[in-house]
Amino acid sequence: MSFRRSIFWLRRDLRLEDNVALSAATRLSKEVVLVFVFDTNILDRLKDKNDRRMTAIHNALLDLDRKVRKKGSALVLLHGDPKREILEFAKRIQASAIFVNRDYEPYAKKRDKAVQTACNKLGIAFHDYKDQVIFEGNELLTQSGAAYKVFTPYKNKWLKELNACLYQDHRSQLKRLVPLKQLDKEIVGWSLKKLGFDYADLYLKVGESAAKKQLKNFLPDLPSYDKNRNYPILPNGTSRLSVHLRYGTLSIRSLVRFALTNPSLGAKTWLSELIWRDFYQMILDQFPHVVKGCFKKKYDSIKWPGTQKNFMLWCQGMTGFPLVDAAMRCFNKTGWMHNRLRMIVASFLTKDLLVDWRKGEDWFARNLLDFDLAANNGGWQWCASTGCDAQPYFRIFNPISQSEKFDPEGNFIKNFIPELKNFSKKQIHWPHVANQEIQEKVNCILGKDYPKPIVTHSEQRIKFLNLFKSF
Ligand SMILES: Cc1cc2nc3c(=O)[nH]c(=O)nc-3n(C[C@H](O)[C@H](O)[C@H](O)COP(=O)(O)OP(=O)(O)OC[C@H]3O[C@@H](n4cnc5c(N)ncnc54)[C@H](O)[C@@H]3O)c2cc1C
Structure with a gap:
């Protein structure tokens, strides 16, 4: 056991199942505390106080908290600048390590670098993992060592390099979650109102439980995906799982496992869409100028x-x-x-x-x-x-x-x-x-x-x- 007490900092991975950083945290630590930070650098920029994303995230966190409480622990919610909040929290609870899954957006990369540097100074270990994609930005390169700019050769390389380790299920030892009684002082109920937002009606439910339901609902239609995916009127023509992939209430590896075990053309076509997702994450990571300007x-x-x-x-x-x-x-x-x-x-x-x-x-x-x-x-x-x-x-x-x-x-x-x-x-x-x-x-x-x-x-x-x- 490397650490007495660690933090697993949730961001785009609001789930307990098949979560790489959570799995590592529970393997390497005696006790793990789950934390989510409502990041004021992001929230302050949201003009619409009825923003559906806030309701979605809040619902996903409530769902997670319910599950964690069944295990005798609770989710800690913080509010403010994440760098300051997470480090102060780590000091307060005497955590010696922070575990995260990597995020490839420019703001997130900068934020994590700053947290990592501050952790180094304080003697707190910072462990980050690949979870959100199958292949990260620089893992698949052309023969000349450059990042791909064309999808089809990227996809061919993706399929060639794919192996079972890349989509294995990362289970966590949830018995290592810190007992609730030790967190009492840290539990603050952050209602949406308190955060300055209103509840919005959601057409799609968000949360780990809702994600599982949606996946179960779609799987019988997966074999017909190639035929149905272009018709918006069909309720299961496509999976409608993008919301869950966005908040990480489902793991990309679990979807790849389903796609690979289904021999249909529908599943093959669907896998291709999941590869498009990796492709664009790679483009953002390797060519960050696209955020403001044209790729060309x-x-x-x-x-x-x-x-x-x-x-x-x-x-x-x-x-x-x-x-x-x-x-x-x-x-x-x-x-x-x-x-x-x-x-x-x-x-x-x-x-x-x-x-x-x-x-x-x-x-x-x-x-x-x-x-x-x-x-x-x-x-x-x-x-x-x-x-x-x-x-x-x-x-x-x-x-x-x-x-x-x-x-x-x-x-x-x-x-x-x-x-x-x-x-x-x-x-x-x-x-x-x-x-x-x-x-x-x-x-x-x-x-x-x-x-x-x-x-x-x-x-x-x-x-x-x-x-x-x-x-
Ligand atoms: C103008 C434009 C804007 C888009 N904005 C977003 C966005 O903000 N967020 C988002 O997740 N997708 C975006 N997409 C891609 C795509 O439209 C959605 O992922 C898809 O409609 C989600 O529906 P689904 O989950 O039923 O997809 P399915 O057809 O079931 O596909 C499964 C998963 O593959 C991924 N995927 C599918 N198509 C694409 C694609 N073209 N590019 C990248 N990933 C893909 C998604 O994660 C999706 O959930 C955009 C596409 C266009 C043309």
């Missing part, structure tokens, strides 16, 4: 001519393009959006409305329940054609044919734009061709009950091509 730096000098007015109409789902509007209204209502719809609305904002991708990225970052800097930035730059291995700039989604293809019955549109519900399945994708008589019959006057299109796709397409051609 030459595109930084583009002057995007799109207007604030059109951007706002896009945010509100009032562009007159039914599937785009339905997707944005769904997003505003639930905080979640299907991948096909994310691609369609991002393409529409950048290539039809000619608005800088960073504005859309920021709107998603502020509102997505599963917001993940690496995946969001990667997704936006892919759609805007400014990213690594992005969609070629001359490939521009037609929002109407995308709608006909991926919402053929128009049911997704009807769910979120009820004013269009009486249009036929043929006309609902582009109701603007309906004459006055039809509009009256279906009880939807265009320009009054539903907006007329704010741009003409064919004209905007040419403008976008000209904008990019010069580069």
Whole structure:
């Protein structure tokens, strides 16, 4: 046993099962204290006091605390600057080690470096582990020793290098959690109100228990993933596990284990999506300039001519393009959006409305329940054609044919734009061709009950091509 008492500092890993740092902490320490810090450097920047993410995290922590209490311990919650809070706490409870799982976002890397340096000075051990991904930033390199910039060769290398150790289950010895009676003085109930936030309605439940339920719900549909994944109307067409991967209420290794033991094409395709996740984490880690600028730096000098007015109409789902509007209204209502719809609305904002991708990225970052800097930035730059291995700039989604293809019955549109519900399945994708008589019959006057299109796709397409051609 190396340490008498250690801290396991939870961040993006709000679970007890299959957790690398927690497993190591309980293996190497006589007693382990679980701590989460409400980081004021992050919370103070959240403008919306109704932010769904706060409710989600709070729920996940409550779920965790309930589980930990069943083991006779409790979760300690701190509030403030994490560097100061965690070190003061370590001194107070005389912990001789801090265990964490690594996080690859620039702020987190800087924070952990500062904590590690301070720990070194105080003689406290700082142990960090890979948990969030299968391969970290610099673990997979090209033959010339560079980071990959193209997905397919990265994926091939990922699959070639994969071995069972990389996705093994890391169990913890929870009997080593410090007894509750020793923590009495440290337990402060941080309600959301006390933190300055309100409870928000959550469309997706968050927490380790909810994650397990969602996974169980999805697994029977995994074999059909390759066929169903592009249809937003299908409830289990995709796993809807992104929220759980974001907060770490499920381990990525457990998902890889499920994917590998299922021989279907669906499982193979799904594994590929999990590899995209690793790919974008690697890109963020190795090319941190993407946080502020284009992956391909030459595109930084583009002057995007799109207007604030059109951007706002896009945010509100009032562009007159039914599937785009339905997707944005769904997003505003639930905080979640299907991948096909994310691609369609991002393409529409950048290539039809000619608005800088960073504005859309920021709107998603502020509102997505599963917001993940690496995946969001990667997704936006892919759609805007400014990213690594992005969609070629001359490939521009037609929002109407995308709608006909991926919402053929128009049911997704009807769910979120009820004013269009009486249009036929043929006309609902582009109701603007309906004459006055039809509009009256279906009880939807265009320009009054539903907006007329704010741009003409064919004209905007040419403008976008000209904008990019010069580069
Ligand atoms: C513009 C845009 C923004 C996006 N922003 C985010 C974001 O903030 N957070 C986020 O988790 N994903 C983001 N994605 C990727 C993808 O849309 C979501 O991961 C997916 O819709 C989540 O649904 P799911 O869990 O049902 O996915 P599934 O299809 O079941 O896939 C399983 C898991 O694989 C990962 N994954 C799937 N597709 C991608 C992808 N293209 N890139 C990276 N990882 C992927 C996710 O972790 C997902 O949960 C974005 C995509 C685009 C085009």
